[in-house]
Amino acid sequence: MAVPTRYTEDMMDEYFSKGLWPESTTSDLWEQNAKRYPEREAFVDSRQRFTWSQLRLYSDRIGLGLVEMGLLRDEFVFIILPNCVESYLLRGACEKAGILCGTALMTIRETEIEHILKTFQAVGVVIPLKFRGFNYFDAIAEMRPRLPMLRHLFVMGEEIPPGTISLDKMMLEPLEKKYPENHLDSRKYCPSEVAVIGFTSGTTGIPKGCEHPIAARMAMARAYGEAPQVAEHDVVLNIISAVAGLSSAFCYNGSTALVGSKVILSEIWSSERTLELIDKEKVTILLAVPAQLAQILRQFKGGHYNISSLRCICTSTGPLPSSLARDVEETLGIPVLNVYGQFDGGLISCVCIDDPQEVRVNTVGKPHKDHIVRVVDEEDKDVSPGDVGEIIYTGPTTSSGYYKDMETTLKLWGSLGRGGFCRSGDLGKFDKDGNLVLVGRKKEMIIRGGQNIYPTEVEGLLLSHPKIKNVAIVPMPDPIMGEKCCAYVVLNDGDRLTFEEMVAYLKGKKIASYKIPERLEVVEELPLRGEQKVAKGLLMEDINRKLKQEGKL
Numbered sequence: 001m002a003v004p005t006r007y008t009e010d011m012m013d014e015y016f017s018k019g020l021w022p023e024s025t026t027s028d029l030w031e032q033n034a035k036r037y038p039e040r041e042a043f044v045d046s047r048q049r050f051t052w053s054q055l056r057l058y059s060d061r062i063g064l065g066l067v068e069m070g071l072l073r074d075e076f077v078f079i080i081l082p083n084c085v086e087s088y089l090l091r092g093a094c095e096k097a098g099i100l101c102g103t104a105l106m107t108i109r110e111t112e113i114e115h116i117l118k119t120f121q122a123v124g125v126v127i128p129l130k131f132r133g134f135n136y137f138d139a140i141a142e143m144r145p146r147l148p149m150l151r152h153l154f155v156m157g158e159e160i161p162p163g164t165i166s167l168d169k170m171m172l173e174p175l176e177k178k179y180p181e182n183h184l185d186s187r188k189y190c191p192s193e194v195a196v197i198g199f200t201s202g203t204t205g206i207p208k209g210c211e212h213p214i215a216a217r218m219a220m221a222r223a224y225g226e227a228p229q230v231a232e233h234d235v236v237l238n239i240i241s242a243v244a245g246l247s248s249a250f251c252y253n254g255s256t257a258l259v260g261s262k263v264i265l266s267e268i269w270s271s272e273r274t275l276e277l278i279d280k281e282k283v284t285i286l287l288a289v290p291a292q293l294a295q296i297l298r299q300f301k302g303g304h305y306n307i308s309s310l311r312c313i314c315t316s317t318g319p320l321p322s323s324l325a326r327d328v329e330e331t332l333g334i335p336v337l338n339v340y341g342q343f344d345g346g347l348i349s350c351v352c353i354d355d356p357q358e359v360r361v362n363t364v365g366k367p368h369k370d371h372i373v374r375v376v377d378e379e380d381k382d383v384s385p386g387d388v389g390e391i392i393y394t395g396p397t398t399s400s401g402y403y404k405d406m407e408t409t410l411k412l413w414g415s416l417g418r419g420g421f422c423r424s425g426d427l428g429k430f431d432k433d434g435n436l437v438l439v440g441r442k443k444e445m446i447i448r449g450g451q452n453i454y455p456t457e458v459e460g461l462l463l464s465h466p467k468i469k470n471v472a473i474v475p476m477p478d479p480i481m482g483e484k485c486c487a488y489v490v491l492n493d494g495d496r497l498t499f500e501e502m503v504a505y506l507k508g509k510k511i512a513s514y515k516i517p518e519r520l521e522v523v524e525e526l527p528l529r530g531e532q533k534v535a536k537g538l539l540m541e542d543i544n545r546k547l548k549q550e551g552k553l
Contacts, residue, residue: 004400021215062093098187221254271299321460340364345422346398371395
């Protein structure tokens, strides 16, 4: 049984008794919608359009197929799929069949894949044959002799190599005629169990398996849905990775399923395609990360697009610069709702659609109800409103730790049960109205001659520069000041930017002179950890190496 690591029985009983955790599962919602809205579209991607009744039928067939193949309850299947219907369909099928599944970003490669398959003793893996130029089948085939537990290789799409199992064929096999209607009931996961292990991109190179109990994810989905007030007529376009926290909870665990609204999935992201899909599908809610918003904004300003159906944008997974949020709102004429949470921890706070613009663009809103969010100093004492400290939190939407990894669970949470608080690693403060304001990452704060510099503030200002596509501010060692700022920037095609231009631009923004970067590095792209987060450690290594070569260290 996939029992949550961190939650105690009394905690779970309290969450259920107070109604903070729902008594239903994701597949229960799909079942209800299949009865209420059988012909209403549920999920759409570039290849297919599924109604709620089809979603229920195909997930039943895959679940029955997995059981018929001999997969036991709680055995582990690893899902490596892009932002497509099958990514959610497989999770629903595994939940019904009582099979633990894992998800990860599509950017992982052979080392990470083999580590996960081996460490978690996967009996099956689900892949596309190829995606973005990477051949997943060849990669799995090469490592398979070293994975004696791996019995099944499932492949999405029309091209199915010998010795593999076609997902399309599993969906078309009418196994429901062979078994009684309630055949999977004895295996199905209950709300308090862990159904999905989400693998983080991590900072050590080795992914960690984060537990997501069904009820906690359902509670998170309900909270996410409340922020934009999702209704049954809404059409949600998701351009974030299917396994990201906002994307997964919003599209899979219940924000949309609670009301039976439609989800459009975009497998390969581009700003132009996003704007075209908004018009074509009459999208009302867009899920995007801040870096995508900046590119969408530039694309919109340079073309003619109809986005009149769009009523709000929900964003997460990275810091949202206030200047970008304001520019998006004023240019597109719609509110941007910033959701603050962490994949390893859970939901912390979110901005709501009814909040004033100053709250939306400058804060991450109020802590979610029934959550305890604290801002503490180095001794874990609460700081006064307006003072900066580390954000720590706990509540019913949080994860239950790391699967089969008690040491890492305790390192992040401090202790099991009620006394555990997730250490966010983020610096923030509460404003006078109780809204949470993010300041930066604790580990990324730069101390220049005793003065604190928060990279996210400077990055937000530079990201609004018309020539800059992406930016990362990192510390560089200095024998006198201790640390100074170095700006790594990616420019738009054909543009050039001098150090003097950058300094003049920031001076025009009237920030303190000590915050202005004292070196500029123009690069073709920033190294990423996962699909959206910049690997700043690699940039710090790069600038240290250059300073040594120049004889400055």
